[in-house]
Amino acid sequence: MGKKLYRQWPYILLVFFAFLFLSPFLIMLIGSFVKMRTVVGNPYLWLFQENLTLDNYRYIFANGRFIQWIANSLIITIIPVLSQMFFAAILGYIFAKKRFFAREFIFWVMMAVIMVPNQLLIIPRYIVFKNLEWINTYWPLIVPELWGVLGVFFVRQFMMTLPKELEEAAYMDGANDFTVFFKILLPLSKPVIATVGTFAFIGCWNDLLTPLIYTTSEEMYPLTVGLASMLTKEGNFGVEMAGSVISFIPTFLIFLFFQKYFVKGIALSGLK
Amino acid sequence: MKNFNFKKHWSRYGIIYLFLVPVLIHFCVFQLYPILLSFYLTFTDWPVIGEPKFVGLKNWMQFFSDRLAWKAIWNTVLFSLYYILPTMALGLLLALLIQTHKKGTGIFKGIYFLPVVTSFVVISGIWAWIFKGTEQGFVNMFLTAVGLEPQLFLSDSRQALMVLAGLSIFKVCGSTMIYYYAGLQSIPQEYYEAAKIDGANSWKTFWKITFPLLLPIHFYVAVITTIGSFQIFDSAFLLTSGGPDYATTTIVYYLYQEGFAGLRLGYASVLAYVLFFIILVISIIQRKFLDNELTYK
Numbered sequence A: 001m002g003k004k005l006y007r008q009w010p011y012i013l014l015v016f017f018a019f020l021f022l023s024p025f026l027i028m029l030i031g032s033f034v035k036m037r038t039v040v041g042n043p044y045l046w047l048f049q050e051n052l053t054l055d056n057y058r059y060i061f062a063n064g065r066f067i068q069w070i071a072n073s074l075i076i077t078i079i080p081v082l083s084q085m086f087f088a089a090i091l092g093y094i095f096a097k098k099r100f101f102a103r104e105f106i107f108w109v110m111m112a113v114i115m116v117p118n119q120l121l122i123i124p125r126y127i128v129f130k131n132l133e134w135i136n137t138y139w140p141l142i143v144p145e146l147w148g149v150l151g152v153f154f155v156r157q158f159m160m161t162l163p164k165e166l167e168e169a170a171y172m173d174g175a176n177d178f179t180v181f182f183k184i185l186l187p188l189s190k191p192v193i194a195t196v197g198t199f200a201f202i203g204c205w206n207d208l209l210t211p212l213i214y215t216t217s218e219e220m221y222p223l224t225v226g227l228a229s230m231l232t233k234e235g236n237f238g239v240e241m242a243g244s245v246i247s248f249i250p251t252f253l254i255f256l257f258f259q260k261y262f263v264k265g266i267a268l269s270g271l272k
Numbered sequence B: 001m002k003n004f005n006f007k008k009h010w011s012r013y014g015i016i017y018l019f020l021v022p023v024l025i026h027f028c029v030f031q032l033y034p035i036l037l038s039f040y041l042t043f044t045d046w047p048v049i050g051e052p053k054f055v056g057l058k059n060w061m062q063f064f065s066d067r068l069a070w071k072a073i074w075n076t077v078l079f080s081l082y083y084i085l086p087t088m089a090l091g092l093l094l095a096l097l098i099q100t101h102k103k104g105t106g107i108f109k110g111i112y113f114l115p116v117v118t119s120f121v122v123i124s125g126i127w128a129w130i131f132k133g134t135e136q137g138f139v140n141m142f143l144t145a146v147g148l149e150p151q152l153f154l155s156d157s158r159q160a161l162m163v164l165a166g167l168s169i170f171k172v173c174g175s176t177m178i179y180y181y182a183g184l185q186s187i188p189q190e191y192y193e194a195a196k197i198d199g200a201n202s203w204k205t206f207w208k209i210t211f212p213l214l215l216p217i218h219f220y221v222a223v224i225t226t227i228g229s230f231q232i233f234d235s236a237f238l239l240t241s242g243g244p245d246y247a248t249t250t251i252v253y254y255l256y257q258e259g260f261a262g263l264r265l266g267y268a269s270v271l272a273y274v275l276f277f278i279i280l281v282i283s284i285i286q287r288k289f290l291d292n293e294l295t296y297k
Helices: A002-007 A009-032 A043-049 A055-061 A064-097 A103-115 A118-131 A139-145 A149-160 A165-172 A177-188 A190-206 A209-214 A223-233 A237-269 B002-041 B058-065 B067-100 B106-117 B120-130 B138-145 B160-185 B189-197 B202-213 B215-230 B234-240 B251-261 B265-296
Strands: none
Touching: A009 A043, A009 A237, A009 B067, A009 B106, A009 B120, A009 B160, A055 A064, A055 A237, A064 A139, A064 A149, A064 A177, A064 A190, A064 A223, A064 A237, A064 B002, A103 A149, A103 B002, A103 B265, A118 A139, A118 A209, A118 B002, A118 B251, A118 B265, A139 A190, A139 A209, A139 B002, A149 A190, A165 A177, A177 A190, A177 B002, A190 A223, A190 A237, A209 A223, A209 B251, A223 A237, A223 B120, A223 B234, A237 B106, A237 B120, A237 B160, B002 B265, B058 B265, B067 B106, B067 B160, B067 B215, B067 B251, B067 B265, B106 B160, B120 B138, B120 B160, B120 B234, B160 B215, B160 B234, B189 B202, B215 B265, B234 B251, B251 B265
């Protein structure tokens, strides 16, 4: 028996780490149902000691500002996600299958620019947005995110592995580029496009630095910046945690349903 | 006849005109032009209002004598030291555990990966409380329970950076795990069988076979975690605002402070280019080593 237990050590470690990794999330969840301004004691004991309440969530949903933040986050996430998926697909197709002047050169210039960290772009883009009078609108958060070169790269790599015969047969039958793309190549590329979408979603929904700089009034904040402002100003633990839970739910759902695409995406980015 | 040619041309290149050309314009306006503009800005003074004023090398000279800038670089290097090895080691350990225990590990993989998709804002909010510097803090409660002194954590200039590194380790090691897991899958089973025949125990097998064969993965993971660590900003902004006593003022936090709190966008551009150079050097080293790796094979 003792030996058997000893042999189970990897499993025990797995469970131990799982508890360790879940703890912050459980604390957040429990904290969101406890009404207190400052925190006292062990959150796992609150489950039994404190009166659990929905007041924190009521407070948040009675607060128009908060609803606005959620709506802002949705706007600046959904539009770029759809657009990035579309452009990754069509540009991946163009760079993988079409022949035209300077194709490789254009592609690798785009790829090289990935090296430039986003932090370098925020300042000069500020000038561009200021001249366009876009500061404190949705545009600086949406327009630069409409397509991403990494997504194009993923789809291109994938489509290059698809045999030429697929399209050639269709062209013989008189199909044009659009038919070949929408009817043949796009359906085959669904998994890799889903990967692009999940990454875009997490990137946009979680971004803090960009909206921190380009939004200046509270009603334009996305949820990340709004929560950050609560973190420093309000100092109400329960409300903070309830806000965090709400901000966490969409990422959790996306993760739950698209986990395999995340894993695939990470493996793909390793191929760079 | 000409009309016919146009039609042919359109059927071949229409999709490129419709989709690639707009993207190229977008690329020039929002990527290439800002990069060049940013380089020009390093030679100007620009307090957001009015026009940038050309000042030559003043900002660059200021950088070399700015002790806070060098402290920010040092803090970032220190952060990398706290962060890179634990992230790699923990990621590898988790991958090995999942590998050993094949059945029903999907849920564990999911749990370890969860922080990767969660925003810094959410994790920082929880972290602020777990590592609260008073006796009510979660970790301090355990410390006092076993008779240890409660720690200041985020309010202590020596500990704050470590607490931020801890947050990043927690957030990132799930993705390191995925890289290592993929690497483990690619090691041919014959190696392990041969080792078994030779009577090697699992400890020896790990150090003699698994660990060295994962070299490309070690290298790749080291590079991406290093690049990531040099861009650390969110947690320093949310939890410590660069303090206490500038102990968590990282390069990007300092850039943000100078640019958007101090309104010295010219000088902040210099800092951005410094960050860019550091990342570029790391990437070039990566390319070199990976190429060697390939020729060796």
